[in-house]
Structure formats: structure tokens, C-alpha cells
Amino acid sequence: xxxxxxxxxxxxxxxxxxxxxxxxxxxxxxxxxxxxxxxxxxxxxxxxxxxxxxxxxxxxxxxxxxxxxxxxxxxxxxxxxxxxxxxxxxxxxxxxxxxxxxxxxxxxxxxxxxxxxxxxxxxxxxxxxxxxxxxxxxxxxxxxxxxxxxxxxxxxxxxxxxxxxxxxxxxxxxxxxxxxxxxxxxxxxxxxxxxxxxxxxxxxxxxxxxxxxxxxxxxxxxxxxxxxxxxxxxxxxxxxxxxxxxxxxxxxxxxxxxxxxxxxxxxxxxxxxxxxxxxxxxxxxxxxxxxxxxxxxxxxxxxxxxxxxxxxxxxxxxxxxxxxxxxxx
Amino acid sequence: xxxxxxxxxxxxxxxxxxxxxxxxxxxxxxxxxxxxxxxxxxxxxxxxxxxxxxxxxxxxxxxxxxxxxxxxxxxxxxxxxxxxxxxxxxxxxxxxxxxxxxxxxxxxxxxxxxxxxxxxxxxxxxxxxxxxxxxxxxxxxxxxxxxxxxxxxxxxxxxxxxxxxxxxxxxxxxxxxxxxxxxxxxxxxxxxxxxxxxxxxxxxxxxxxxxxxxxxxxxxxxxxxxxxxxxxxxxxxxxxxxxxxxxxxxxxxxxxxxxxxxxxxxxxxxxxxxxxxxxxxxxxxxxxxxxxxxxxxxxxxxxxxxxxxxxxxxx
Numbered sequence: 001x002x003x004x005x006x007x008x009x010x011x012x013x014x015x016x017x018x019x020x021x022x023x024x025x026x027x028x029x030x031x032x033x034x035x036x037x038x039x040x041x042x043x044x045x046x047x048x049x050x051x052x053x054x055x056x057x058x059x060x061x062x063x064x065x066x067x068x069x070x071x072x073x074x075x076x077x078x079x080x081x082x083x084x085x086x087x088x089x090x091x092x093x094x095x096x097x098x099x100x101x102x103x104x105x106x107x108x109x110x111x112x113x114x115x116x117x118x119x120x121x122x123x124x125x126x127x128x129x130x131x132x133x134x135x136x137x138x139x140x141x142x143x144x145x146x147x148x149x150x151x152x153x154x155x156x157x158x159x160x161x162x163x164x165x166x167x168x169x170x171x172x173x174x175x176x177x178x179x180x181x182x183x184x185x186x187x188x189x190x191x192x193x194x195x196x197x198x199x200x201x202x203x204x205x206x207x208x209x210x211x212x213x214x215x216x217x218x219x220x221x222x223x224x225x226x227x228x229x230x231x232x233x234x235x236x237x238x239x240x241x242x243x244x245x246x247x248x249x250x251x252x253x254x255x256x257x258x259x260x261x262x263x264x265x266x267x268x269x270x271x272x273x274x275x276x277x278x279x280x281x282x283x284x285x286x287x288x289x290x291x292x293x294x295x296x297x298x299x300x301x302x303x304x305x306x307x308x309x310x311x312x313x314x315x316x317x318x319x320x321x322x323x324x325x326x327x328x329x
Numbered sequence: 330x331x332x333x334x335x336x337x338x339x340x341x342x343x344x345x346x347x348x349x350x351x352x353x354x355x356x357x358x359x360x361x362x363x364x365x366x367x368x369x370x371x372x373x374x375x376x377x378x379x380x381x382x383x384x385x386x387x388x389x390x391x392x393x394x395x396x397x398x399x400x401x402x403x404x405x406x407x408x409x410x411x412x413x414x415x416x417x418x419x420x421x422x423x424x425x426x427x428x429x430x431x432x433x434x435x436x437x438x439x440x441x442x443x444x445x446x447x448x449x450x451x452x453x454x455x456x457x458x459x460x461x462x463x464x465x466x467x468x469x470x471x472x473x474x475x476x477x478x479x480x481x482x483x484x485x486x487x488x489x490x491x492x493x494x495x496x497x498x499x500x501x502x503x504x505x506x507x508x509x510x511x512x513x514x515x516x517x518x519x520x521x522x523x524x525x526x527x528x529x530x531x532x533x534x535x536x537x538x539x540x541x542x543x544x545x546x547x548x549x550x551x552x553x554x555x556x557x558x559x560x561x562x563x564x565x566x567x568x569x570x571x572x573x574x575x576x577x578x579x580x581x582x583x584x585x586x587x588x589x590x591x592x593x594x595x596x597x598x599x600x601x602x603x604x605x606x607x608x609x610x611x612x613x614x615x616x617x618x619x620x621x622x623x624x625x626x627x628x629x630x631x632x633x634x635x636x637x638x639x640x641x642x643x644x
Contacts, residue, residue, distance in 0.1 A: 056547055062454060091548035098547075103540040108562050108638055118548045153639040169548065
């Protein structure tokens with residue numbers, strides 16, 4: 001296979017709080033191949049969003065700090081770039097689609113101004129060219145009468161329309177990597193699928209790689225080639241989507257999958273859930289971070305965190321001492 | 330827009346009436362009475378009645394208030410009790426002086442305040458922020474009087490630079506104007522800067538934490554473009570509010586201390602003298618002008634809101 005577009009190695013991020021240091025990311029490593037869609041899955045607070053912000057160098061600091069690791073984008077370590085060099089990467093090489101369409105766009109500037117600014121900065125277009133280009137992109141993401149809509153302010157658009165504007169802005173400089181942080185979570189259920197489809201289709205047309213951050217396993221199954229499962233700042237399982245869904249090896253992944261409702265095959269009185277809650281990052285258990293919620297923890301799990309081990313044949317990565325057996329599900 | 334402005338002006342009329350009415354009640358029942366000052370020693374009942382009639386004190390309250398409203402509408406307040414000068418002429422002479430005196434300090438105090446606040450907010454909790462805010466707290470804590478006297482000693486006395494005058498005023502040439510206005514301006518800037526910086530910093534810190542600022546950064550916007558374009562335009566509502574609502578205070582009463590300490594014949598001094606001597610024609614004019622100014626400021630503020638924030642609708 002070719003060289004990865006993005007290589008994240010042993011990334012560590014800490015947040016300094018009044019109560020102590022919270023390690024939001026504890027040695028995360030993964031690759032994104034060119035043109036590939038990688039899903040990153042996990043519960044709220046597991047470090048998904050922090051990962052994406054870290055890649056763009058947008059961790060709010062203070063209180064956050066990247067304390068170790070490497071983020072190699074096309075072979076270059078983004079962490080070693082100056083702020084000025086990093087600005088050229090943001091939006092042009094790596095673009096981000098944010099979760100909150102209601103607040104992610106600036107309320108006091110028109111769409112034309114906001115998209116035009118990005119296009120002029122990264123593509124060197126004139127004001128007029130940038131406007132035309134922005135209109136074309138709005139049309140491509142399915143906004144009706146874009147030549148009129150472009151002069152609207154964000155509050156004049158619906159949530160779905162705003163997220164489309166966000167997508168148009170992300171794609172407009174034809175980046176090599178798009179990071180979509182829960183791009184459809186805040187939208188109406190009825191348009192979630194439409195918007196998601198649009199993102200995936202357009203990024204495939206452009207050959208753009210994508211990191212799709214989500215807690216929606218259905219979305220991952222539909223769109224991603226591979227998926228990483230995160231728990232409490234650790235990567236616990238990584239695999240191609242098919243095998244991951246067919247035979248999850250980590251008890252947490254299995255638990256997540258079991259708690260997805262299945263309309264056709266089961267009629268249940270109650271939905272299976274994972275017992276307990278996510279531990280506080282300031283008071284993590286000594287061994288595996290999932291140990292207190294795990295149904296099959298063995299003694300070793302309580303004393304040491306299992307290392308991430310790679311299966312040479314399948315590329316499947318797993319951090320578990322007592323994984324779920326293939327047929328157990 | 331024009332229709333809106335007219336509508337607002339009409340809506341402002343009751344406000345003007347209310348403010349003037351309350352001030353008039355206070356002035357008539359609790360304010361100074363000039364009768365005995367004018368009557369001299371051992372006046373007779375008739376003399377007193379005569380003086381009260383001359384001053385118009387003997388008329389029923391409602392009639393006096395109606396007269397006042399008519400005076401306001403026609404801008405004819407008669408003559409000052411103390412100097413005999415026409416009130417409109419007196420104000421026409423002194424208001425420009427007060428404006429010329431306070432405006433440079435007011436503008437500089439706000440502009441520098443916003444710039445320092447941008448710096449402090451951007452470099453939040455670094456030494457830059459800490460030193461700016463320490464300076465702001467010091468500026469806020471020192472009394473205005475101390476600052477005026479301190480600056481006079483520093484700039485206008487033989488103990489200091491001795492480059493500027495302690496008292497007096499002239500606007501005949503630019504050189505003279507700068508000569509007289511510099512030290513008062515420095516004092517005004519120094520006093521207002523602390524409050525302004527603290528206020529604006531809080532506004533800007535909040536704005537910098539917004540999602541759309543993060544979006545702008547994620548698309549490669551520079552710190553300069555974020556601060557001067559996005560943050561500033563987004564913070565315009567609180568900034569406008571603060572600036573606009575301090576205008577009436579600055580024009581009418583803000584300059585009083587400065588004027589009395591620097592011996593400058595502005596409207597603050599005139600108002601102060603009118604209050605202490607019970608010069609009702611002058612007081613009535615100043616109170617009326619303040620009320621009208623407030624209503625005008627309210628309307629202009631609303632229009633400015635719309636100019637900077639497309640979500641505001643003028644209805």
C-alpha cells in the first residue's frame with residue numbers, strides 16, 4: 001500500500017484543570033491513507049474531538065497542551081511547524097467540518113465574505129473569482145439558487161443549509177484531508193442521511209481522505225473503510241469496518257455494537273447498554289480503563305493497561321488481555 | 330430607516346416629558362430658592378412677594394411646568410438669573426468648549442482601551458495580559474482628583490516638565506488648543522482607560538471563545554484578521570452600547586471636575602454654578618438638553634446596532 005497521508009504517532013494531550021492534570025489523549029496512533037475514510041468512534045469525552053483539534057493545532061492553550069508524539073502529514077511533522085506555516089495547512093491541506101452548524105459560522109458576515117476569505121487566502125483568487133467559485137461550490141453541495149443565497153447571513157439559513165455551507169467551505173480549497181467532527185449530529189434526523197451522503201460523495205469525487213468522527217455506529221458502517229474505537233483517551237481497537245462489525249474483539253466495541261437497536265432481527269423490551277459510566281479522566285482505574293465496566297475482566301486487567309497489539313495478517317489492532325472470541329457474539 | 334427614526338423620536342417624547350417633569354419637581358420643591366438672596370436684609374412681605382413674582386415662583390406648579398415645556402419646544406429659556414446672559418447664548422458658548430475639552434480624551438480612552446483589551450484577551454493569562462490588567466486596576470484605583478493634581482504637578486509645574494498651563498483655555502489656534510487641552514486629555518485617558526480596558530477585555534475574551542472564531546482559525550485566518558475583523562465586528566453591540574451611553578455624561582457632567590480644576594469655562598462649570606446659585610433658567614435648559622440628548626443617543630444606538638449586526642431588526 002502507498003504511504004499514509006496522515007500518520008499520528010503516540011499523540012499525548014493534557015489539560016490542566018483546577019483539580020489536576022487530565023490526560024485527554026494518552027498515546028494515540030493511527031494512519032489515514034490517501035482517499036480513505038477513517039471512522040473514529042467513541043463515547044463523549046473519549047478524546048475524539050481533541051484528536052481532530054490537535055491535528056489542526058487548535059487545542060485551546062491554556063489549558064490544553066500537546067505533551068508528546070508526532071503528527072506527520074505527508075511526511076512533515078505538523079507539531080514542528082510555526083503558527084504561520086500552520087495557517088497555510090489549515091483549510092488548504094486539511095479542512096474541518098464542525099459539529100455545530102448554528103454557531104460554527106460567523107453571524108455578522110455573509111456567506112460570500114466567509115467563503116470568499118478562505119478562497120482568496122488559499123487559492124489566491126480575486127474577489128470576483130472567489131465569489132464565483134463559492135457560488136459553484138454552494139451549487140455542488142445542493143443549495144438551491146446559490147447566487148442569491150451567497151449574500152445571506154447564517155441566521156437566514158436552516159441548520160441543514162448551514163452545514164452544507166460548512167461542507168462547501170471545507171471542500172472549496174480541495175484539501176487532501178477533511179476532518180468531519182460529528183457533522184450530522186446536530187441536524188434533524190430527516191436530513192442527516194442526505195448531508196452525510198453529500199459529504200461522502202463529494203469527498204470521494206475529489207479523492208479526499210476523510211476522518212469521520214462520530215458516535216453513530218450506523219454512520220461508520222455505511223461510510224468508513226476502517227474504524228478506530230477510542231475509550232478514555234486510548235485507542236483500543238482498530239480494524240477494517242467489515243471485520244470490526246462482524247467480529248468485534250474488544251469487549252467495549254462489542255458492547256457498543258450490542259447496544260445499537262436492530263429493528264429486523266430482535267424485539268426487545270429494553271436496549272442492552274454498557275453498565276456503568278465513563279470514568280473521570282482525573283481518576284482513572286489503574287489497569288485497563290474499561291475494567292470497571294467490563295464483563296470479562298481478568299486479574300491482569302486490573303493491574304496493567306493492555307498494550308495495543310497488531311495482527312500482522314489482517315492489520316487488526318487491539319488492546320485487550322481477554323478479547324471476545326470470534327463466535328461469542 | 331427614516332420611518333423608524335421618526336417613530337422612535339415620537340416614542341421618545343413621553344420619555345423627554347417624564348425626565349423633565351421629575352427634574353422640574355425636584356428643582357421647584359427641593360432646589361435652591363433665590364428669593365432671600367435677592368431680597369437683601371429685613372425685606373417686607375410685599376418686597377418678598379414682588380421678588381417671587383419677578384422670578385415666577387408665585388405661579389401654580391402646573392403652569393410653571395407648561396411654560397417650561399413651551400420654553401423647551403421653542404428653545405427660549407430667557408436669561409440667566411446670575412449673569413443676565415441669554416441662556417441659549419451661554420450654552421452655545423460653553424458646550425463647544427466642553428466638547429473640545431472632553432472629546433479627545435473620550436475617543437483616545439476608548440480606542441486605546443479596545444486595543445489594549447484585544448492584546449490582553451489574545452494573550453490571555455500570559456505576562457502581557459497580566460501587566461495590562463495590573464495597569465488597568467491601578468488606573469481604576471487612583472482617585473480622579475489625585476490624577477488631576479498629579480498630572481498638573483508633573484506636566485505644568487516647576488517640579489515637573491513645566492510645559493503646559495495649569496489653568497485657562499483658548500481655541501483660537503491649533504497650537505493654543507493643544508497647549509491647553511493636552512494635560513486634561515491625559516488625565517481623562519488615564520482615568521477612563523482602566524475601566525474601558527477591563528470592560529472591553531471581558532467582551533473580547535467571551536467573543537474569542539466562540540465557535541465561529543475557532544472555525545476561522547481552522548481555515549487559516551491570521552490572528553490579526555481574527556482580532557481586528559471578526560472579533561471587533563462581533564463585539565460591536567456591547568462596545569456601541571458603552572460608548573453611546575457615556576456620551577451624555579461626558580458632554581454634560583463628565584467635564585465638571587476637569588473644568589473646575591483647570592479653570593476652563595465649559596458647560597460643566599456653568600451647570601455647577603447654576604445648581605449652587607439656584608439659577609433656574611440655566612438649570613432648566615441643561616436638564617432639558619440632557620433628556621433630549623439621551624433620547625437621540627437611544628435612537629442612534631439602535632440604528633448602529635443594525636449596521637453592525639444583521640440579526641437586529643428595526644421595528
